[in-house]
Amino acid sequence: RYVLDAVAKCAVPPASVRLQDYSQLNVGLGTRLIAERNLPTSVTFRQADAFDTGMLAGLKPAPDLAIVSGLYELFADNALISRSLGGLAGAMEPGALLIYTNQPWHPQLEMIARSLTSHRGGQAWVMRRRTQGEMDQLVKAAGFEKIDQRIDQWGIFTVSVAQRV
Known part of the structure; x- marks a missing residue:
């Protein structure tokens, strides 16, 4: 929205x-x-499928801005995140921007896990909290350079910007 x-x-x-x-x-x-x-x-x-490397790498027109918001924390496996980021990097020209979110901490983790089950076929939604450093390393390994970050006052949500190198 x-x-x-x-x-x-x-x-x-x-x-x-x-x-x-x-x-x-x-x-x-x-x-x-x-x-x-x-x-x-x-x-x-x-x-x-956000984890289909080939589909992402073949995006036409090539995105000059990609936004991944509220997705990666739904999945524990860093290999999935690497596939997604690698596909985006494959599609994007140097200088293109990636905006990505992260939730390094969340005070309502258990309530969310018990309440929101729609994306997991009825199973509990246990968010994969990553430190900001871990998330930034995944982004860097895919071929991006982080250039900025914002974080809310409680340290729950971050929004970062990286540039394709």
Whole structure:
């Protein structure tokens, strides 16, 4: 939603915006939000696997900005994260930007695990908390250089920007 809100405020819309989610339900809801905001046909929402390295590396047009928000903490396996980041790096030209989020700490981890089960077929959602250093190392290993970071006052959420080298 926040990406679509930002695009809707642009005086000159981006040449292309491609949003992706694994869930067809979420894709349908996102497509409806695009229509409600009367965004141009260059703004699309597609069903896709964020860990499909080949699909990501083949993105056309090559993204000059990629945003991965609220995804990697859902998965414990760093190999999955590396595949995703590697696919994005394969698609992006040097100088392109990656915005990524992290949750190094969360005070409601157990409540979330017991309450939110939709992406795991009814199983508990136990977030994979990574230190910021661990997340930044995964990003660097994929071919990006971190250039900035913001963190909330409680140290729960971070938003970082890295550049493809």
